[in-house]
Amino acid sequence: METVVNVKNLVKKFGSFVANDHLNFEVYKGEIFGFLGANGAGKTTAIKILCGLSKPSSGSIMVAGFDVYRESEKIKKNIGYMSQKFSLYDDLSIAENIRFYGGIYGLTTPKIKEITENYIHELQLQNYTKSMVGELPLGIKQKLAFSIAVMHQPRIVFLDEPTSGVDPITRRQFWELIYSEAAKGTTLFVTTHYMDEAEYCHRVSIMVDGRIDALGSPRELKQQFEAQSMEEVFIKLARKAKRSDG
Amino acid sequence: MNYALEIENLSKAYPSGVKALEHLSCKVEAGSLFGFIGPDGAGKTTLFRILTTLLLPDEGKVNLLGLDLIHDYKKIRQSLGYMPGQFSLYQDLSVEENLNFFAGVFKTNLADNYHLIEDIYKQIEPFKHRRAGKLSGGMKQKLALSCALIHKPQMLFLDEPTTGVDAVSRKEFWQMLHKLRDGGLTIIVSTPYMDEAALCDQVALIQKGKILSINTPQEIIKSFPLQLFALKSTDNYPLLKVLQAEESVHSVWLFGESLHLSLKGNLSIESFEADINRRFPQLTFEVEEIEAGIEDCFMELMYSHGNRS
Amino acid sequence: MRDFIIKEFKQIFRDYRSMVILFGIPIIQVLLFGFALSLDLNDAHIAVLDRANDEHSKKIIRKLDASSYFIVDTYLQSESEIEALFRKGKVKEVLIFENQFAKKLHNQGHAAVQIIADASDPNTANMTVSYTQAIIANYQQELLTGNTLAMNMKAEPLFFYNPELKSVFMFVPGVITIILLLVSAMMTSISIAREKELGTMEILLVSPIQPFQIILGKVIPYMVLSFINFILILILAFAVFKMPMSGNIPLLMAEALLYILLSLSLGILISTVSNSQQTAMMLSMFALLLPTILLSGFVFPIENMPQILQYLSHIMPSKWFIIIIKDIMLKEAGWREVAFETGILMFETFLFIALSIKKFKIRLA
Numbered sequence: 001m002e003t004v005v006n007v008k009n010l011v012k013k014f015g016s017f018v019a020n021d022h023l024n025f026e027v028y029k030g031e032i033f034g035f036l037g038a039n040g041a042g043k044t045t046a047i048k049i050l051c052g053l054s055k056p057s058s059g060s061i062m063v064a065g066f067d068v069y070r071e072s073e074k075i076k077k078n079i080g081y082m083s084q085k086f087s088l089y090d091d092l093s094i095a096e097n098i099r100f101y102g103g104i105y106g107l108t109t110p111k112i113k114e115i116t117e118n119y120i121h122e123l124q125l126q127n128y129t130k131s132m133v134g135e136l137p138l139g140i141k142q143k144l145a146f147s148i149a150v151m152h153q154p155r156i157v158f159l160d161e162p163t164s165g166v167d168p169i170t171r172r173q174f175w176e177l178i179y180s181e182a183a184k185g186t187t188l189f190v191t192t193h194y195m196d197e198a199e200y201c202h203r204v205s206i207m208v209d210g211r212i213d214a215l216g217s218p219r220e221l222k223q224q225f226e227a228q229s230m231e232e233v234f235i236k237l238a239r240k241a242k243r244s245d246g
Numbered sequence: 247m248n249y250a251l252e253i254e255n256l257s258k259a260y261p262s263g264v265k266a267l268e269h270l271s272c273k274v275e276a277g278s279l280f281g282f283i284g285p286d287g288a289g290k291t292t293l294f295r296i297l298t299t300l301l302l303p304d305e306g307k308v309n310l311l312g313l314d315l316i317h318d319y320k321k322i323r324q325s326l327g328y329m330p331g332q333f334s335l336y337q338d339l340s341v342e343e344n345l346n347f348f349a350g351v352f353k354t355n356l357a358d359n360y361h362l363i364e365d366i367y368k369q370i371e372p373f374k375h376r377r378a379g380k381l382s383g384g385m386k387q388k389l390a391l392s393c394a395l396i397h398k399p400q401m402l403f404l405d406e407p408t409t410g411v412d413a414v415s416r417k418e419f420w421q422m423l424h425k426l427r428d429g430g431l432t433i434i435v436s437t438p439y440m441d442e443a444a445l446c447d448q449v450a451l452i453q454k455g456k457i458l459s460i461n462t463p464q465e466i467i468k469s470f471p472l473q474l475f476a477l478k479s480t481d482n483y484p485l486l487k488v489l490q491a492e493e494s495v496h497s498v499w500l501f502g503e504s505l506h507l508s509l510k511g512n513l514s515i516e517s518f519e520a521d522i523n524r525r526f527p528q529l530t531f532e533v534e535e536i537e538a539g540i541e542d543c544f545m546e547l548m549y550s551h552g553n554r555s
Numbered sequence: 556m557r558d559f560i561i562k563e564f565k566q567i568f569r570d571y572r573s574m575v576i577l578f579g580i581p582i583i584q585v586l587l588f589g590f591a592l593s594l595d596l597n598d599a600h601i602a603v604l605d606r607a608n609d610e611h612s613k614k615i616i617r618k619l620d621a622s623s624y625f626i627v628d629t630y631l632q633s634e635s636e637i638e639a640l641f642r643k644g645k646v647k648e649v650l651i652f653e654n655q656f657a658k659k660l661h662n663q664g665h666a667a668v669q670i671i672a673d674a675s676d677p678n679t680a681n682m683t684v685s686y687t688q689a690i691i692a693n694y695q696q697e698l699l700t701g702n703t704l705a706m707n708m709k710a711e712p713l714f715f716y717n718p719e720l721k722s723v724f725m726f727v728p729g730v731i732t733i734i735l736l737l738v739s740a741m742m743t744s745i746s747i748a749r750e751k752e753l754g755t756m757e758i759l760l761v762s763p764i765q766p767f768q769i770i771l772g773k774v775i776p777y778m779v780l781s782f783i784n785f786i787l788i789l790i791l792a793f794a795v796f797k798m799p800m801s802g803n804i805p806l807l808m809a810e811a812l813l814y815i816l817l818s819l820s821l822g823i824l825i826s827t828v829s830n831s832q833q834t835a836m837m838l839s840m841f842a843l844l845l846p847t848i849l850l851s852g853f854v855f856p857i858e859n860m861p862q863i864l865q866y867l868s869h870i871m872p873s874k875w876f877i878i879i880i881k882d883i884m885l886k887e888a889g890w891r892e893v894a895f896e897t898g899i900l901m902f903e904t905f906l907f908i909a910l911s912i913k914k915f916k917i918r919l920a
Contacts, residue, residue, distance in 0.1 A: 199502025
């Protein structure tokens, strides 16, 4: 299996505080990988490093075939990012948003036009071509944001709490979109602290106090921790945490 | 029956004309833990703002603790505890200063009412000199709850108290709510998390400003109209695509690691399974009949209300 | 109420940004305005058209040149050169000694020096002229002590480009006016908007606390701080810039309090229409601060404005307050002389307080 993210002995220190303590994991092509942990467990620090926004203290880290120390600019061209807040411009139309982000990633104008038409067709946005993005229903906005995050065909897409707060049907439609993207060979790296989102991932890792304390498919982890749900797995792990979050 | 809250035909539109709440009616028993469960944008916050006298409804009648919501708002304000959606605390005041301030606003003081919040407050008391802005999500939540309880309210409104809080704190928070409820307090809580429905005495499922169903969580689950099956396979996505195209499928949804399937009419699952296996031999899956959860019910209700987005 | 005020003070003192706005910016502004203006008067280049070319005119020129304020480095032959010289911008002032200056002084007892200043920069022009006048007066004084004969030199200033220039020590009243407005209006509106943003306003509204208590709780701390600020600027103006301080001080303080109250009520009014700190900030900046700077006569003389703007300037509280401070500080006016302006400020204060209490909602939206 092709490895898209390869992390060996990642350590990140801020002074004497060890935010990431010897992390080791691999993420494969076409995989939906859940990156879980309580607030303050060190998730954000690790993701910043993987996106090339911050340098690790030590360890060897390759993302999309590039080295985070030397090739962070190349990494940025080969990843996509979508946060909970959607990062779309509310006062631009759908086409204008697509054109803007297409421009950022250096897509040509005919290519952008083609993508725009495809998206409007695939996501059934025909009724919304004249509306500003701010007026779109939440679910549609979310799907559009995701489509924009993958339009430059990145090898890996980082999703931050992608489906928190949306209704259950929209949420499933969104996961379908994620699965279909994974089926095309894109890797999806999902960070969340909502355990029901974790259930949808192929494999998940759970961070506690800067370390990865559990790694495996949700089914394996539930067996390993004798739990009914990922929520229970998480609670069992978090009870051991020293860095208190509450 | 003694109702702490009676809502009749409540409607409210935003200035833009979009309807936030449409003809909403429900009753909440005194001393119960009542949950409004629905996604973002369902109208939960608008409803809570109306019930806490912060917004006026366009139409409808609300009776709260035997008082009229609009005319007796001053009296109502004295007996309400309210925790808005974000933990509304003064970030630059310490834990203790926040509590003292809110006690002062309600013309009481921390010493007199310490017993009311003791259970919750003692968990954060070791940090009482820390600024509220520097607390973790779980601790902020506990402090906000303490502040909302300091004046001994008769009714507590909590708008999405568990959003942005990790699983452990969430669990502890519900335990606190149960304890308060057992002490006789009427609690009204809103949440986007379907799994929290089971923790309420009664729930109203709310979507696009309308109530889909009001009942005990057990009754809502019992009223799920169809047989429900969980399908497990090594690769759910191709299986999902195949099932979505099947005529005889009523609904099929991704559900974590499995798919939840219900069939039209009284087609037997065995014959359906055999049929799929025959036509798509490459798909391997296991079938198991399961009891519906609140989320299944919510989706079924959305589906039957024609709310499919 | 007491809790509210204590809380407010704690928040202000803990937020280093508000402390900077409160005390840093006023001091920097006063120093900036002060030094930017007074620095210009080091080595200002001046030109001379000496038609007399006699004993006294030469001595005066030498005296001017010897002072640290001026460098006399251009000697003109005719008045026609003046305009061109000013246009080049190197020379700030031209002195013209009339014919037979010394003779007239001795025989008739008076003689004239014309001072022509480039008033495109009114403040500098003002300074150069008054310093020149002072030096000439000083020379006159020296003559008198050695000579019993009455000799009177008259320096006649003539302002180019800006004939009615009026701005001696304009900057201190102006800075006070702006700072008080900035601190009072902007800080209160931001602090109320912050409570809305954080959601604490929702809790306060739901509590039995009355709207006027919330308003008072916000007003009192900022009133105290603004007043301290006012005193600080006065001390600074007096100590660093030798601002005359001979007027009626209690009256000045009372007027300052009135103006602070007015600014605070404006701040509350702004906060009733803004739901975020950013909106509050932008509104205070554009709806209050800019018009204050532009229309109060602090930077641009009101007399030179188009008619419409002149009318507009009449509603600016800052305009009236600048007049009041100047009258009290510079002209030693008593309360009678500033009664009209005070009346206007009082009226506006009542108006804004009434409006903001009316607009301050007991509910959201």
